[in-house]
Amino acid sequence: MKNWRNIARGDWNTFLLPTGTLLGFLITWEVLVKVTAIEKWLLPAPSAILKALWSVKELIWQHSLQTMQETFLGLALAVVVGVVIATAIDWSEELKKAVYPLIIASQTIPIIAVAPLLIIWFGYGLLPKVLVVALVCFFPITVNLTDGYRLVESDMLRLMSAMGANRRQIFRMVKLPAAMPFFFSGLRIAGTYSVMGAVIGEWLGASRGLGIFMTRSSQSFLTDRVFAAIIVITILSLAIFLLVEGLARLTMPWHYQRK
Amino acid sequence: MPSDKLTVRGVSKIYSQDRGQVVLALDHTSLSVQEGEFVSLIGPSGCGKSTLLDLVAGLTTPDSGEILLAGQSIVGQRGKVSYMPQSDVLFPWCNVVDNVIIPLKLQGVPLAEARAEALALLPAFGLEKFAASYPYMLSGGMKQRAAFLRTYLCKKDLMLLDEPFGKLDALTRMQMQGWLLDIWQRFKHSVLFVTHDVDEAILLSDRIFLMSPSPGKILVEIKIPLSRPRHPRMVTEKTFIEIKRELMRWLETGIFAQEEETSWQNKEF
Ligand SMILES: Nc1ncnc2c1ncn2[C@@H]1O[C@H](COP(=O)(O)OP(=O)(O)OP(=O)(O)O)[C@@H](O)[C@H]1O
Numbered sequence: 052m053k054n055w056r057n058i059a060r061g062d063w064n065t066f067l068l069p070t071g072t073l074l075g076f077l078i079t080w081e082v083l084v085k086v087t088a089i090e091k092w093l094l095p096a097p098s099a100i101l102k103a104l105w106s107v108k109e110l111i112w113q114h115s116l117q118t119m120q121e122t123f124l125g126l127a128l129a130v131v132v133g134v135v136i137a138t139a140i141d142w143s144e145e146l147k148k149a150v151y152p153l154i155i156a157s158q159t160i161p162i163i164a165v166a167p168l169l170i171i172w173f174g175y176g177l178l179p180k181v182l183v184v185a186l187v188c189f190f191p192i193t194v195n196l197t198d199g200y201r202l203v204e205s206d207m208l209r210l211m212s213a214m215g216a217n218r219r220q221i222f223r224m225v226k227l228p229a230a231m232p233f234f235f236s237g238l239r240i241a242g243t244y245s246v247m248g249a250v251i252g253e254w255l256g257a258s259r260g261l262g263i264f265m266t267r268s269s270q271s272f273l274t275d276r277v278f279a280a281i282i283v284i285t286i287l288s289l290a291i292f293l294l295v296e297g298l299a300r301l302t303m304p305w306h307y308q309r310k
Numbered sequence: 311m312p313s314d315k316l317t318v319r320g321v322s323k324i325y326s327q328d329r330g331q332v333v334l335a336l337d338h339t340s341l342s343v344q345e346g347e348f349v350s351l352i353g354p355s356g357c358g359k360s361t362l363l364d365l366v367a368g369l370t371t372p373d374s375g376e377i378l379l380a381g382q383s384i385v386g387q388r389g390k391v392s393y394m395p396q397s398d399v400l401f402p403w404c405n406v407v408d409n410v411i412i413p414l415k416l417q418g419v420p421l422a423e424a425r426a427e428a429l430a431l432l433p434a435f436g437l438e439k440f441a442a443s444y445p446y447m448l449s450g451g452m453k454q455r456a457a458f459l460r461t462y463l464c465k466k467d468l469m470l471l472d473e474p475f476g477k478l479d480a481l482t483r484m485q486m487q488g489w490l491l492d493i494w495q496r497f498k499h500s501v502l503f504v505t506h507d508v509d510e511a512i513l514l515s516d517r518i519f520l521m522s523p524s525p526g527k528i529l530v531e532i533k534i535p536l537s538r539p540r541h542p543r544m545v546t547e548k549t550f551i552e553i554k555r556e557l558m559r560w561l562e563t564g565i566f567a568q569e570e571e572t573s574w575q576n577k578e579f
């Protein structure tokens with residue numbers, strides 16, 4: 052109980068200090084823009100950005116809905132594919148040798164180069180955007196989960212087999228729970244990249260979404276709206292991160308209490 | 311002897327390590343545990359005690375010799391004995407109850423039934439207040455008791471315990487010995503107990519097998535004539551001291567013998 056105050060203070064510091072830094076940065080920005088009287092289409096002041104965000108909130112909300120849909124579908128697809136690949140790889144050593152190096156190598160292909168192909172194959176609809184998100188997100192999930200399965204304490208596996216457990220029981224009762232923290236590290240990384248994946252997908256051609264909103268705004272030199280879109284993208288990414296964090300704490304209370 | 315619970319006869323185990331090196335971990339080792347008997351295996355670190363338990367638990371297979379449980383070969387067969395590894399190996403994602411019922415779950419006992427059975431046993435293992443605690447909340451002694459209850463719930467006739475008290479401080483250790491004596495006197499399992507500790511071996515056992523290292527083999531078998539029920543206080547009794555003196559003498563000659571043995575061994579390889 053004595054520690055309560057310290058813990059609370061520590062939490063407040065971890066929250067207040069970066070907020071302070073951010074505020075300082077924004078104030079400097081505002082003042083510099085005012086002093087140098089730089090033109091609005093070049094660099095709008097933070098206050099102007101907020102004003103723009105407020106005035107187009109309806110429109111931005113509509114575009115955000117589209118982007119969120121792509122993000123969630125893509126992320127869900129990435130989780131399914133990542134879990135299936137990692138689990139299959141863990142089950143069969145041969146499969147791992149055959150597939151894993153290729154998965155690692157595939158990450159050297161820039162997503163920007165692949166995305167136009169997806170547009171060619173699947174048109175301008177929802178599907179290519181979902182696929183871009185999934186392509187960006189499945190990798191950290193697959194790699195982290197594969198590591199999680201591999202790094203289970205050998206003592207636990209030995210104990211289970213000494214008690215007569217078969218492979219499936221060992222997988223379900225030991226490997227899966229032991230790999231959960233790794234899975235969530237992967238999901239955390241994937242989650243933060245996912246919105247970006249959707250936006251990149253939209254840049255290449257779409258009728259709705261934050262990406263296309265940004266493209267149109269920048270073509271019309273409505274720079275304050277571009278910044279407004281950046282703010283929304285950041286908030287969405289943060290929300291997904293917090294969602295994953297909350298999910299992790301819900302499913303693995305033991306992992307967080309241990310520290 | 312067919313009346314033995316466990317018979318280990320002429321068992322050898324060779325481990326191949328990196329760069330083609332081989333280690334003769336066990337060299338024609340034989341021992342037995344009778345029905346309801348408490349047998350200790352004592353010897354210096356690295357003499358092959360854990361290796362022997364691994365062989366009986368079916369985690370590895372011997373390069374020669376036979377291992378019989380109630381007259382039937384159990385070489386390479388898992389799940390035939392209750393096995394407690396050298397470290398507690400509790401799963402951090404399960405609370406105490408869910409940790410100890412793992413063997414029951416493996417045998418297909420329904421969850422509610424398994425939990426009820428474990429809950430009923432917790433008091434005997436001094437864990438009644440910690441049913442819902444996670445392993446990180448437990449002291450070293452409590453962790454070992456939970457691991458022991460899990461071993462107990464394997465419900466096999468023979469228990470293999472690998473230095474269950476090895477990592478505990480002297481006081482907790484003494485307390486745990488008294489507690490193990492109570493439990494054993496109540497349930498009368500056949501036990502094969504590995505330890506480094508001479509006092510512990512004498513206090514708990516009906517018989518002690520003394521091992522010498524590299525290659526591991528049984529040096530001598532010693533019967534403990536102390537009466538039952540036993541109590542940790544007995545370590546100060548005269549008979550106890552005499553037995554200890556004999557055991558220490560064997561340990562010393564064992565170490566001399568080991569030196570000759572090794573020089574001979576080097577020529578062999
Ligand atoms: N999996 C393995 N691979 C190679 N060598 C091994 C393996 N397991 C054990 N050994 C070797 O076999 C010998 C006996 O090891 P073991 O673990 O049985 O000793 P121990 O008597 O249990 O020691 P301690 O009291 O320290 O636990 C050691 O020399 C060890 O290096």
Ligand SMILES: [Mg+2]
Binds near residue numbers: 396
């Ligand atoms: Mg050992």
